[in-house]
Amino acid sequence: MSQATIPDQFVTADVWSDLRKYRQMPEIDMQRMYGYRVERIRGALRKAGASMCIFVNPISLRYAVDYRVWGLLQSHMPFTYLFVPVEGPIVIHGDYNPSKLTMVDECRKARAISFFNAGYELTGAARELANDVVSYLAEIGTDNRRVAVEYINPSVTQALLQRGLEVIDGIAISEEARLIKSADEISCMRWAIGVAELGIAKMKEAIRPGVTEVQLWGLLNYTNLANNGDWHDGRMLASGPRINPWFQEASQREVESGDLVGFDTDMIGPFGYFADISRTFHCGPAKPTKRQKELYGLAMKEIEYNLALVRPGITFHEFQQKALVLPEEYHPNAYTLSIHGCGMCDEYPRVNQVFGKPQPYEGTLEAGMVICVESYVGAVGERDGVKLEQQVLLVEGGYELLSTYPFEECLLD
Secondary structure (H helix, E strand, O other): OOHHHHHHHHHHOOOOOOHHHOOOOOOOOHHHHHHHHHHHHHHHHHHHOOOEEEEOOHHHHHHHHOOOOOHHHHHHOOOOEEEEEOOOOOEEEOOOOHHHOOOOOEEEOOOOOOHHHHHHHHHHHHHHHHHHHHHHHHHOOOOOOEEEEOOOOHHHHHHHHHOOOEEEEHHHHHHHHHOOOOHHHHHHHHHHHHHHHHHHHHHHHHOOOOOEHHHHHHHHHHHHHHOOOOEEOOOEEEEHHHHOOOOOOOOOOEOOOOOEEEEEOOEEOHHHOEEOOEEEEEOOOOOOOHHHHHHHHHHHHHHHHHHOOOOOOOEHHHHHHHOOOOOHHHOOOOOOEEEEEEOOOEEEEEEEOOOOOOOOOOOEOOOOOEEEEEEEEOOOOOOOOEEEEEEEEEEOOEEEEOOOOOOOHHHOO
């Protein structure tokens, strides 16, 4: 058997991929979690002074009512949307199986809001949707004309404005709602991380000369699917000369002896929760070089230093100013941010590197938030680079580590 076929053997002789074989799935009160999430949305609507929100993107639909149908298709060819009011019935438009959505009060016909379905009649469909919104506001008995609208065609916004409604950005409602996680959500996230780390372990087992980057990535993707997860927001895995600079997705390049292999899971896993973990492995039988160990040590230093800053009450500006700044030779290829929020995907907030783009907003880290601490170290023109990332829960006085997969011992000594 060739080295390149080993990942195939892992799949065809799969006795390993179900995480339930190794640990008990947590008991999660799903109705309590769904209720918490809807109240978070309604609280964000009240804060914005809006009467309702129209949700379209698959992350928001999953968060609001656990809608999980054709998520990637929905992201670019929307066929379902949701009305969530401050008070009143939650109404989904266009769902194929509403009986499974316990938080939905009613299912109604959807207007065509994608070009695939409406073609050049998008403007007319948008007017019909605007009429539906006006009728819905009358049904729930509100005279509040401020409506939050998520990612949607300009024709819909124009139609709502023509009906005398005030339109605000709905994505701000969704991100604000998802900011603080409940205990049930954290249990879901721990399980998703467990699945990701099972896949990471299998990738490490498969690393050897001759295996391709996409074969390694396929093992992580397979593990996610085998545990009823969803998708990955990218295919961030690179090896050898492709690891520097970062942000090169997995290819059919064969890994060679002596290569560094870095990856970022970006995994929307079981229950719709995100596992966002980065590690960099070394491929034997060649021994790691002194430079590879130096780069790995710098990435570890950045992660550990910035983790020590993580606590409720620190502002984004303060974190940015105090975060570790590595030598200037690493700035051009550095990761664009130091920390970012994490929930059902990469979420608000983000804190940029102090030498990078200006910080776009101010805020404060709070208990109940989940954030990821990032590092990428690779000098311009060099072959090697190192990507690391830890996922943590903010608790009173500090943080709790959620990602637990060990670092690469051969690069640490």
